[in-house]
Amino acid sequence: MTEAQHYDVIVIGTGAGGGTIAHRLADTGKRILLLERGDYLPRERDNWDSTAVFVKGKYRAPEFWFDKNGNQFPPEVNYYVGGNTKFYGAALFRMRPEDFGELRHHDGISPAWPLRYEDFEPYYTQAEHLYLVHGRHGEDPTEGPTSAQYAYPPVQHEPRIEQLSHDLEKQGLHPFHLPIGVNLTQDERGRAVHTSACIRCDRVDGFPCLVGAKSDAQVICVDPALRHANVEMITHADVRRLETDTTGRSVTKVVATVGDGDPSTVEFGADIVVVACGAVNSAVLLLRSADDRHPQGLANSSDVVGRYYMRHNNMALMAVSREPNDTKFQKTLALHDWYLGSDDWDYPLGGIQMLGKSDSEQIHGEAPRWAGAVAPDMPFEVLAHHAVDFWLCGEDLPVAENRVTLDRDDGIHLALDEKNNIAGLERLRHKLQGMLEHLGMHEHHLLSRSLYLHKGMPIGATAHQAGTVRFGGDPASSALDVNCKAHDLDNLYVVDTSFFPSIGAVNPSLTAIANALRVGDHIAERLR
Numbered sequence: 001m002t003e004a005q006h007y008d009v010i011v012i013g014t015g016a017g018g019g020t021i022a023h024r025l026a027d028t029g030k031r032i033l034l035l036e037r038g039d040y041l042p043r044e045r046d047n048w049d050s051t052a053v054f055v056k057g058k059y060r061a062p063e064f065w066f067d068k069n070g071n072q073f074p075p076e077v078n079y080y081v082g083g084n085t086k087f088y089g090a091a092l093f094r095m096r097p098e099d100f101g102e103l104r105h106h107d108g109i110s111p112a113w114p115l116r117y118e119d120f121e122p123y124y125t126q127a128e129h130l131y132l133v134h135g136r137h138g139e140d141p142t143e144g145p146t147s148a149q150y151a152y153p154p155v156q157h158e159p160r161i162e163q164l165s166h167d168l169e170k171q172g173l174h175p176f177h178l179p180i181g182v183n184l185t186q187d188e189r190g191r192a193v194h195t196s197a198c199i200r201c202d203r204v205d206g207f208p209c210l211v212g213a214k215s216d217a218q219v220i221c222v223d224p225a226l227r228h229a230n231v232e233m234i235t236h237a238d239v240r241r242l243e244t245d246t247t248g249r250s251v252t253k254v255v256a257t258v259g260d261g262d263p264s265t266v267e268f269g270a271d272i273v274v275v276a277c278g279a280v281n282s283a284v285l286l287l288r289s290a291d292d293r294h295p296q297g298l299a300n301s302s303d304v305v306g307r308y309y310m311r312h313n314n315m316a317l318m319a320v321s322r323e324p325n326d327t328k329f330q331k332t333l334a335l336h337d338w339y340l341g342s343d344d345w346d347y348p349l350g351g352i353q354m355l356g357k358s359d360s361e362q363i364h365g366e367a368p369r370w371a372g373a374v375a376p377d378m379p380f381e382v383l384a385h386h387a388v389d390f391w392l393c394g395e396d397l398p399v400a401e402n403r404v405t406l407d408r409d410d411g412i413h414l415a416l417d418e419k420n421n422i423a424g425l426e427r428l429r430h431k432l433q434g435m436l437e438h439l440g441m442h443e444h445h446l447l448s449r450s451l452y453l454h455k456g457m458p459i460g461a462t463a464h465q466a467g468t469v470r471f472g473g474d475p476a477s478s479a480l481d482v483n484c485k486a487h488d489l490d491n492l493y494v495v496d497t498s499f500f501p502s503i504g505a506v507n508p509s510l511t512a513i514a515n516a517l518r519v520g521d522h523i524a525e526r527l528r
Helices: 018-028 050-055 119-131 158-171 218-223 279-290 362-370 380-386 423-439 507-525
Strands: 006-012 033-036 104-105 108-110 231-234 237-244 253-260 265-275 311-322 333-337 351-352 389-396 403-406 412-415 442-449 492-494
Touching: 006 018, 006 253, 006 507, 018 033, 018 119, 018 158, 018 218, 018 423, 018 507, 033 218, 050 362, 119 507, 158 333, 237 265, 237 279, 265 507, 279 403, 279 412, 311 380, 311 423, 362 380, 380 389, 389 423, 423 442
Parallel strands: 006 033, 006 265, 033 231, 265 492
Antiparallel strands: 104 108, 237 253, 253 265, 311 389, 311 442, 333 351, 351 389, 403 412
16 A cells, blocks of 8 residues: 555545535545545436436436345435435435434334434534525424524425415414525525526426536535545545454555446555445445454444434325416425324324425326326326425334345345334325315325335335444444444444434434534544
8 A cells, every 4th residue: 555545534425424524624634535436427418307317217326235035126326426415305404302312103112312402403503504504493393492593594485385385374284494405596586596506496306406506415515625635536436345454443444446447446544434325335335344353344243233224204295286386496395293293193203395396207107106096187297287296204213123234245135124113104194185175285186206216115215224333322232432433443433324323204414414514523623
């Protein structure tokens, strides 16, 4: 290993965790290397094409994993600079204070975190400001205390969603502006001004942003970090294993295949190694790095690496409005009234939020699943014009048997109980269904948007993956300490959603970002 290949910090992965921590450490002056398995996402018309993105899955990784029965499935993963944030909806919620404590659900216990909401709160504020989150604290009755208001005002509702908000309020509910990360400047009517990067189009959610106006990790963190002379990035760098010294206490080598087409094996060294490959692939890397000192895999003396996989219980649904829905930027409203329970259910149900507006191409793709479910005299284009799209999110509980493993041929296996704690989500759907008539929707038309959830295969919908390298105070039951450093090693950190002991019922990205800022401060102090 040459001197040129040794760094102060190596960060593996450039998504919400890896990209953010690189940005945090960039101005330390320390030598930092980002290793990204993919390349920059091609900027092309297909970025905004529904058939390419949703029906054909053009940008998904061309790989297959195996379920617990050995059946292959294509996971919802993307390997590009910025990671899965290139395709996330940029809904950037804080977890509720109750999510950090023990919560009793119908099917079991959501465990307490080793840190409290108050420990994350300052970093939530920093994360919201860094990722240009638009919203208004104080509207959501379930949110925790905040030390500062959002730096950017909420994205204004378009008329049909404004009417939906009023109709929900008439039902005694508390809809609020969805917190979303976009580089948008609005005029007094909510329109994008001529200098705004965001143009308030109908591609916000699940599509990469052609104009760079969505707050993904590449745009917000990686590109600015690379403007520092001390930060480098190598793309097409697939890290295969981590090697330790003779004591087994320090990672000394990061071994990767580098190059597109005909890759070569390259070794890198660093004083500190940060893993941020996504919950499944981070666990895979640690398991693949087993050696004589760590026969079960790195950071795995507790045997929890790969276990406690979570991915939320989700439903993507489309209602049919009686009046046309001319909304373009639909992802502006959310509802948490039943997040922690309801008058007829003592357990958490979860949250409802708007999805990006569906179009006729997506509806064509769903058509075989909807046979007979809609009026035969309503063409797809008309149906799309009347569509109002909802995302229902319930908590998935951490179960040791839901886990990631590797076979002898390096195949990734994901065991998952797809019926884990779904009673609350079913009740949440029933709540929405029961309100449709009062919301100006056709009462019996609440249709599945399975294309959004990986063509109806719950195990394939891995966008909210978490929990496989959990943190905690006890090395016997966790892989990482409260600073996300491996209990078993002195210089190994994990900063993606792997560290979650539970997942709550909100999108996990903001918590991953806030945690990366928190751990980044810890590492910066250590480097000093």
